[in-house]
Amino acid sequence: MIxxxxxxxRFGGVTSLDGMSVRFEAGTCGLIGPNGAGKTTFFNVLSGFxxxxxxxxxxxxxxxxxxxxxxxxxxxxxxxxxxxxAIESLSVYDNVALVHEHSKLGRANRRGEVLDAIEFVGLxxxxxxxxxxxxxxxxxxxxxxxxxxxxxxxxxxxEPAAGLPDAETAxxxxxxxxxxxxxxxxxxxxxxxxxxxxxxxxxxxxxDFGKMIASGPTADVLRNExxxxxxxxxxxxx
Amino acid sequence: xxxxxxxxxTPLATPPSAPRRVERAxxxxxxxxxxxxxxxxxxxxxxxxxxxxxxxxxxxxxSVVALGLGVLVGRVGLISLGQAAVLAIGAWVAARxxxxxxxxxxxxxxxxxxxxxxxxxxxxxxxxxxxxxxxxLITLMLAGAITVALASLNFPNGGHGFSGYNGTFVHxxxxxxxxxxxxxxxxxxxxxxxxxxxxLLVLAHVRTRPGRAWAAIRQSEPAALAAGxxxxxxxxxxxxxxxxxxxxxxGVLAGAVRYLYSIDxxxxxxxxxxxxxxxxxxxxxxxxxxAGLLLQLLPAILNNAGVSPDWLIILFGIGVLQVxxxxxxxxxxxxxxDISRLGRRLGGLTRRSAASHGEAP
Ligand SMILES: Nc1ncnc2c1ncn2[C@@H]1O[C@H](COP(=O)(O)OP(=O)(O)O)[C@@H](O)[C@H]1O
Ligand SMILES: [Mg+2]
Numbered sequence: 158m159i160x161x162x163x164x165x166x167r168f169g170g171v172t173s174l175d176g177m178s179v180r181f182e183a184g185t186c187g188l189i190g191p192n193g194a195g196k197t198t199f200f201n202v203l204s205g206f207x208x209x210x211x212x213x214x215x216x217x218x219x220x221x222x223x224x225x226x227x228x229x230x231x232x233x234x235x236x237x238x239x240x241x242x243a244i245e246s247l248s249v250y251d252n253v254a255l256v257h258e259h260s261k262l263g264r265a266n267r268r269g270e271v272l273d274a275i276e277f278v279g280l281x282x283x284x285x286x287x288x289x290x291x292x293x294x295x296x297x298x299x300x301x302x303x304x305x306x307x308x309x310x311x312x313x314x315x316e317p318a319a320g321l322p323d324a325e326t327a328x329x330x331x332x333x334x335x336x337x338x339x340x341x342x343x344x345x346x347x348x349x350x351x352x353x354x355x356x357x358x359x360x361x362x363x364x365d366f367g368k369m370i371a372s373g374p375t376a377d378v379l380r381n382e383x384x385x386x387x388x389x390x391x392x393x394x395x
Numbered sequence: 396x397x398x399x400x401x402x403x404x405t406p407l408a409t410p411p412s413a414p415r416r417v418e419r420a421x422x423x424x425x426x427x428x429x430x431x432x433x434x435x436x437x438x439x440x441x442x443x444x445x446x447x448x449x450x451x452x453x454x455x456x457x458s459v460v461a462l463g464l465g466v467l468v469g470r471v472g473l474i475s476l477g478q479a480a481v482l483a484i485g486a487w488v489a490a491r492x493x494x495x496x497x498x499x500x501x502x503x504x505x506x507x508x509x510x511x512x513x514x515x516x517x518x519x520x521x522x523x524x525x526x527x528x529x530x531x532l533i534t535l536m537l538a539g540a541i542t543v544a545l546a547s548l549n550f551p552n553g554g555h556g557f558s559g560y561n562g563t564f565v566h567x568x569x570x571x572x573x574x575x576x577x578x579x580x581x582x583x584x585x586x587x588x589x590x591x592x593x594x595l596l597v598l599a600h601v602r603t604r605p606g607r608a609w610a611a612i613r614q615s616e617p618a619a620l621a622a623g624x625x626x627x628x629x630x631x632x633x634x635x636x637x638x639x640x641x642x643x644x645x646g647v648l649a650g651a652v653r654y655l656y657s658i659d660x661x662x663x664x665x666x667x668x669x670x671x672x673x674x675x676x677x678x679x680x681x682x683x684x685x686a687g688l689l690l691q692l693l694p695a696i697l698n699n700a701g702v703s704p705d706w707l708i709i710l711f712g713i714g715v716l717q718v719x720x721x722x723x724x725x726x727x728x729x730x731x732x733d734i735s736r737l738g739r740r741l742g743g744l745t746r747r748s749a750a751s752h753g754e755a756p
Contacts, residue, residue: 204621230623242618246610255607259623303622 158182159221159311159343164212166198166367173198174209175367184337185344187354187361187375191387194364196347197239200313204236205229216311231261233310235342237300237317245289249280249299252288256303274306277339278332294325301332309342318350326353333357351379363387435587440580448583450695452651455586458687459593459644461672462680463637468669469677470601471633472613474531477518479664480538481638483545485511485645490551490655491559493570500573500650504589508643515638522630539662550655560656569653576650586647593640594680601680605632667711674714676725685726689714 159181166174173195190196201207203214205226214221216234224232235256244252253271262270275284278298283291288299297317304312314333318326330353336344348354354361355375362372365387371378378384440448460482467473489507492498498506518541521533553568554561576585600606608629611619619626649655671689676682689711694704722729 204617206617206620227620227623227625230621234621236621238615238618238621242615242621244607244611244614244618246614247607251607251610255611255624256622258604258607 158218159214159216161199162213164199164202164214165210166195166202166207167210173367174202174212177212177364177367177369179362179369179372181343181345181362182360183343184360185333185346185358187358188345188347188364189349189351189354189361190364195367196364197315198367199364200236200315200345200347203229203234203311203313227259230256230259233260233308233342234313235304235309235311236313237297237304237315239315239319241293241296241300243288243291243296243299243303246287248285248287249275249291249302250284252299253302253306257306260307262307270307274302277305277335278302279328294321297321297325297329298332301329305336305340305342307340309340312336312340312342312344314344314346314348316348317346318348318353326350329353330356355379432587432591436584440583445579446699447692447695448579449651450691452579452583452586453648453691453695454684454687455583455590456644456648456651456687457668457690458684459590459647460641460668461675461686461690462594462597462683463641463644464668464672465677465680465683465686466597466601466609466633466637468672469679469682470606470609470613471630472526473519473522473630473633474527474534474669475519475522475634475637476531476535476665476669477515477538477541478637478641478668479660480541480545480662481511481515481518481641482645482648483660484514484541485642486649486655486660487545487548487550487645488642489646489649490570493649494551494553494559494568500571500646504643504646507646508639511642511645512635512639515641516631516634518638519631519634522634523627535662535665538665542660542662545660552654552656567654570649570655572650572653582651586651589643589647593643594683596640597636598680600636605629609633667708670711670715673718674711674726676727678724679727682725682727 161177161179164174164177165172175195177195177199188196188199198207202209203216203221205222205224209222219232221229221232221234244255247255250271253274254267257267257271258264272281272284275281278301280295280298280302283295288296291299301314301317304314317333318329321329333344333346333353334357336342346354346357358375360373361375361378363370363378363381363384365383370383370387371381439451443451460478463481464475464478467475467478485507488510489503492503492506493500496503518534518537521537522530525533548558549560549562551559552561552564553559554564572582573585576582601609608619608624611622611624612626612629616626619629652658668686668690671686672682674689675685675687694707697704697707718725
């Protein structure tokens, strides 16, 4: 369970998060909103890359924001990036092992647990291939494997399906739906693909201009008038 | 469903048995290196004049310095223009210890490595806050400061006090060498063995946990942090490793030249060093050896031919330009590719001429 209260982030004159408050209980939760709504900024606050001006985040009854950024992975926070960040000069195995060896988990079961995560995303056949030689779809899967290896508590996926063809998006959706049973982590999915969000997330929250404008069962949220208007408004601007 | 599609879409699909094959390739590589090392240790000194043996000793020393810079630039993505000054610190510390104590040479090398590691890591402290051009500039300024300080302090020549320098000496004692390596060929072998140990030390780093962490930091610091890597610690670790091996190299340099103050340590040497490291190939262990050859053997050959080695700065300039524009992985990566391309082209020519001969009758 993660509880966000009155989170405010300002970059100079821009207020990216404006008193954001929300609770994510368990399982896979959606977080949607038009471009520039503050979704990535929210993830950056959780990761410790951005320091909020105000607000608190309690995650599994701990004060997340008081932890040093690199210690949050050890605590159990994992994420993927909007622009994919798999390490090109390392093999798939080393990319995943990198996360494992900086987590709380011992080295005794490392090999098995790393290969298990690679198996989970379906990259077992290319486990020892350099990531730099893989295509975009596979690289995104490497990021997912890094997010689920070991025992994560909180997994943040930032537009994992952006730029993927439909078949690969379907495969990714299947993986995301299996994350809770695989690792029992609370997962937050940010994506613009509404069918992916609907199929993966029983509940969804909506950000617009840094404020939460709706949250609840995904189907209800997507019918919510304010949400529809926020998206239509965004489309009018585009 | 799409799992299969994804996998067939990925090029170079390798079966899961890959590590076994990698191990076999490693074994072959290790054997080639062992044979090469034996040749360098036994064959080479017999083939070369003392002049070239001395310059090959310098090659061994500067390969280690280049390797240290290669770790920073190639592995972690930190540009340092202070490594020649770090080498000077290592040489100074070793010279002071050699005059002041009768410790075995190996202990002196270790001590100058450790002391240089501490000082060199201080040079690396700015790296925690900046990268790229600013880091290069600040390390260059620090190197300048160190060079000026060492020049006014003078290199130890057997005098007393902290600096160990006595300007009134008429008879200046030379620095001692290890008992087992007093002659030039023996000292060359000694230098090669020390260099090989430093290469092994670096290899043990880049192949394991710190190497993976450095690769992550080089590509993306946010990704490294998100993976739980303490980027501050690992950057300092890289500076510590580079400074340690450069300090040891400085200790070997002291015994190689024997009168340290007779060589100039100039701030600009760090810039030349970066240039040859980029030319040789900053991402590869072999690149460091190529860099050492460029930096020390090439000038010796030119000198021998009566050409001023000053011209090399122009060659290095062109070399860096070429590396930055067409071959970012350096000579080590490009030469084999050029050779195989040449081979293919020659093969094509002979085939074509064979074909035209075939048509003639
Ligand atoms: N590092 C930053 N510096 C300045 N402005 C930023 C920074 N990061 C985000 N912003 C601004 O914050 C707002 C929210 O951005 P972001 O969180 O990336 O939106 P989303 O991910 O929902 O598309 C945007 O107006 C963006 O320009
Ligand atoms: Mg975003």
